[in-house]
Amino acid sequence: MRTVRTFLTNTRGKKRLSLSDWLTYGYLLFGTFLMFGPVIWLVMSSFKTQADLIRFPPRLMPYRQEVAAVVGYDEPLALYDVTLEDGTIRRLAQVRRVGIEAQMVDPAAPEEIIRVNINQRTPVESIYFSLENYTLGAERFNFWTYLGNSVVVTVVATALTLLINSMAAFALSKYQFPGRDAVLVTTIGTLLVPLSVILIPVFLVLQNLGMLNNLLGVIVPAAATPTGVFLLRQYMLTIPDELLESARIDGASEWRIYLQIILPLARPALAVLTIFSIMWRWNDFLWPKIVLSKSELFTLQVGLASFGGELQVQWDLLLAMTVLTLLPITFIFAFLQRYITSGIATTGMK
């Protein structure tokens, strides 16, 4: 026991935990609870049955009531533990409920009907992860259509972003040409102007180009990300110009230099941009919402929002669909979190 405690309170460098260490751990653990708690609550809730969902106060784990097949009844009957008048507790199945009286039978002896007050029975329950919300939700919600649209948008837009941003960054970092600084300043400047401010003219442009209700309208406009251009340019500035010069002397064309020297060397920055782009496009809401008004073209986010914006929100199905929507990005994060966090801390910043 003592060794366990010594191990746990041992830190790198120092020998024992001080008060401020305890406070730090306390804060971080509490923070972990606050950050993960809501998501875990969502996931747990998504496995609950409708009856369990409207229960107050709610419980963490999903439960379902036990049922039993009883001779003489077509449907399985719900099981209850009933406290009888003599104080004994018997496990009975409920046939029907009339007001405050419940008619119960013993599954072993189904002929005799026992009438009890409803307050004397407690349901027999066990923990059960129901997948019904997921199957039913996927059916009602067109999940697969929305998922398909989201995947197409994310993958194509990310590929396009990487291509045109890296080309632009190459030009902006490795060439001297009139107008270069103007392009750079304009690009960075638009970072300050939110898309939401120019909604109406963007709508008009999309309409004139026939891009409304078209996935292209979601994919193409978002591809010229100022952040991406800037991030890649800053990284490409660190690639020595001598490399390019010697390639030129060897007779390499500019395209060959871009494809064979610049791109492979800029891989770390490209990786960061890939992750960013996947995140942006997968989570995008406002732009797809404006471009897409036909429900068969909805992305997951737009579909989820319209499902959650209905007058009578069907929480049982909505919860399951929310979990499915956050799942892919969570998986990507779980595998790449080290690259993501250090990528933002280093490349993303400078």
Add this chain to the structure above:
Amino acid sequence: MAAFLEDPVVIKLILSPFNWLLSTVYHLIIDLVDILMRPLQNALGVRGMAYVFILPNLLVFGIFILFPMLLNFYYAFTGGTELFPENRPFVGMDNLNQLFTCEDFLDPNSCREDLFWRAILNTGGYVISQVALLVFMALITALALNRNIRGRGFFRSVFFYPVLLSPVVVALIWRWILLQDGVLNAILVSLGFERISFLLNAQWAQFWVIIISVWAQMGFFTLILLAGLQAIPTEFYEAAGIDGATAWQSFWNVTLPLLMPNLFVVLVLSLIRAVQVFDQVFNFTGGGPGTATTYMVQYVYTTGFANQTKEYGLAAAASLVMAALLLILTLIQLRLGRRGDIS
């Protein structure tokens, strides 16, 4: 078997045909592009190729961002409900006048476009409290993560995780928690309090809008601050310790001044983001109850898109006002930032 498959040499061997195929295909593409683009380079020269490289990005950027920005001015000074510019009559300053017709600028009820002024006041309150809380929490968390502790990578990821969630998902998660019969009310009841209809009460709705946005964004800003903290050389702290500085003094005199550049970035980014708040709130409260959480972008959205009569001119004028506000904010910050650099 499993151990055999985990051997890096074996993995390399298994992957080698794929790698060979990939690199061959890639080189074929390079050769192909090379052959196809040679004439272009011969015609334009090496320098001229820069324009070729920048063209696709510039086209997309120009058509979908720059041109709409300019077009926005045209909309702001024309009236009617037609979308197409040629059908819109020029009305000069009418739209802006309509927005600014107020008897008393501090009382939205006296304004012709009362919703616009409510949105501005709401946004102002939101920006100030959200940014303050966000920067404070991010700083505390970054300081905690910068300590010599176990599981630092794990905790760092934990705080970052909500950043990845979409605004729609964040809004739905919290709506579920804050429901009348939700888990938070269950906790309140078990502690002996009354149930609260969080999202039906104006003050509570505004409170939770701030809380969930801090919850969702904090991790990002924590990372930026953490990067700054880790760049501070430990010698500085050692020197301060030798001089007999308390922890508080060394925070105040070493950490804070050296962290300023990163704090400044965090402040700029979080302010810009806060002014642009929309997606999350739209799915969380829908701007309600009443107009309690209607912010500026939502005003533009409702006026231009969601309402039955789509008043494009008015919406465009409102977005001009917003762009002007953002510009002023940024300029002030740049000025302050420069002063910070000198000192």
